[in-house]
Amino acid sequence: MKKTLIKNVGIYQNHTVSEHQNIEITDDKITGFPKDKDVLFCAYDEVIDGHNMLALPGFVNAHNHIAMTVFRSYADDMDLMDWLQHKIWPAEDHLDGDVVYAQTMLGIAEMIRCGTTSFADMYFFMDDTARAVEESGIRACLSRGMTGITPSAETALKESKQLFLDWHKKGDGRITVMLGPHAPYTNTPDYLHRVVDLAHELGAEIHTHLSETKGEVENIKKQYGKSPIAWFDELGLFDTGCLAAHCVWVDDDDLDIMARKHVRVAHNPGSNLKLASGFAPIHKMLDKGIVVGLGTDGASSNNNLDIMEEMRLAVLVHKANTLDPLVIPAETAVQMLTEGGARALGYRDIGRLETGYKADITLIDRSGLHWYPRHDMLSLLAYAANSMDVDTVLVNGKVLLRNKEFTTIDIEKVKSEAERTKIKLFASL
Numbered sequence: 001m002k003k004t005l006i007k008n009v010g011i012y013q014n015h016t017v018s019e020h021q022n023i024e025i026t027d028d029k030i031t032g033f034p035k036d037k038d039v040l041f042c043a044y045d046e047v048i049d050g051h052n053m054l055a056l057p058g059f060v061n062a063h064n065h066i067a068m069t070v071f072r073s074y075a076d077d078m079d080l081m082d083w084l085q086h087k088i089w090p091a092e093d094h095l096d097g098d099v100v101y102a103q104t105m106l107g108i109a110e111m112i113r114c115g116t117t118s119f120a121d122m123y124f125f126m127d128d129t130a131r132a133v134e135e136s137g138i139r140a141c142l143s144r145g146m147t148g149i150t151p152s153a154e155t156a157l158k159e160s161k162q163l164f165l166d167w168h169k170k171g172d173g174r175i176t177v178m179l180g181p182h183a184p185y186t187n188t189p190d191y192l193h194r195v196v197d198l199a200h201e202l203g204a205e206i207h208t209h210l211s212e213t214k215g216e217v218e219n220i221k222k223q224y225g226k227s228p229i230a231w232f233d234e235l236g237l238f239d240t241g242c243l244a245a246h247c248v249w250v251d252d253d254d255l256d257i258m259a260r261k262h263v264r265v266a267h268n269p270g271s272n273l274k275l276a277s278g279f280a281p282i283h284k285m286l287d288k289g290i291v292v293g294l295g296t297d298g299a300s301s302n303n304n305l306d307i308m309e310e311m312r313l314a315v316l317v318h319k320a321n322t323l324d325p326l327v328i329p330a331e332t333a334v335q336m337l338t339e340g341g342a343r344a345l346g347y348r349d350i351g352r353l354e355t356g357y358k359a360d361i362t363l364i365d366r367s368g369l370h371w372y373p374r375h376d377m378l379s380l381l382a383y384a385a386n387s388m389d390v391d392t393v394l395v396n397g398k399v400l401l402r403n404k405e406f407t408t409i410d411i412e413k414v415k416s417e418a419e420r421t422k423i424k425l426f427a428s429l
Ligand SMILES: N[C@@H](CCSC[C@H]1O[C@@H](n2cnc3c(=O)[nH]cnc32)[C@H](O)[C@@H]1O)C(=O)O
Pocket: 065, 080, 084, 088, 089, 092, 122, 123, 124, 144, 145, 146, 147, 150, 152, 156, 182, 183, 209, 212, 271, 297, 298, 301
């Protein structure tokens, strides 16, 4: 049994911040908030000084293609379909497990440095991604992307099933697996039926892209007579639980389906801005009780994995787009960054600082000048802070970042491996 204490820290709980608190962690869980007079320091294996820090539930990156770090700034300023078909997919044909492992490590390091404790991913060579997750100590919900219209269709189904059998609930319970049918426009009804059958067979949830662009919605309506959301609903893709990235072009009927079928949304404002996809109506989703988390999408459509930047975009862009400064307040943005993301990934005991919850905790250093003077901590976090303020990160009770330094990752090796595998990949194109 390992006991850790975070002492004298500000805690975000129940929508407010209380100062000078203590958090007790036993193994992987939060086990209490003892008062100073009850704290026996010698009872702890590790004491973390939380002076001038703010403790939050670990940040969740609800949508990523992590190894796409290798394509960071390789092909920018393009239309989504042009970008996928002419640049990304041809280059992805040359990926291998060595590249994916090295690039995943880079992505994990970048995310931990930005306060992220869990992420949802959809990519290939997911065994290598899972290995990197296991070694680094981060938490992840992994899916092997599946497209029914490419030669990899059969392999993708087989690999998805194997990934689930090999890795679901593994790595001290830090790894979960979903099935990842890529998107409506890369799949066929027959193939999607097989995905749904597999989901029922395994008891697996779905991670997909839905209604990302206006063109996608128009084409699917032309082809199938209904919106992507209505079509996926009819095919049964929401029946075992679904995490849907983007949902930018959704109408009121779509929102009703999403609410009824408990579709959880990964909102990626950075990617939606860069690819000119549009503005997802997340205020309408939240009004209907739909769970919304924040995602970066891959590093090639963002181009970083900084989830605090996504929070800042989410809290800003919808105001200008709706001409309503009240539409997404700071507190809502912080909720999406933490609890919303955790719920989007299907976690039940993550996303709050409460007794019994997993000790996934991000400590923000409030010594920067932009933290003064102090009116409202949540406003400061959403509008003034940045990810360089992240000081300490714990996942499952284990410290992964301390005083802004990695504890489980050899960062110089990660950088050189990222460069080596990038050179190798691009030499083969
Ligand atoms: N095409 C693969 C499986 C898909 S993995 C997930 C895919 O999503 C792609 N991707 C990355 N960002 C986006 C986005 O914003 N929208 C749609 N697809 C994306 C990514 O390049 C990758 O090909 C196969 O043949 O088996």
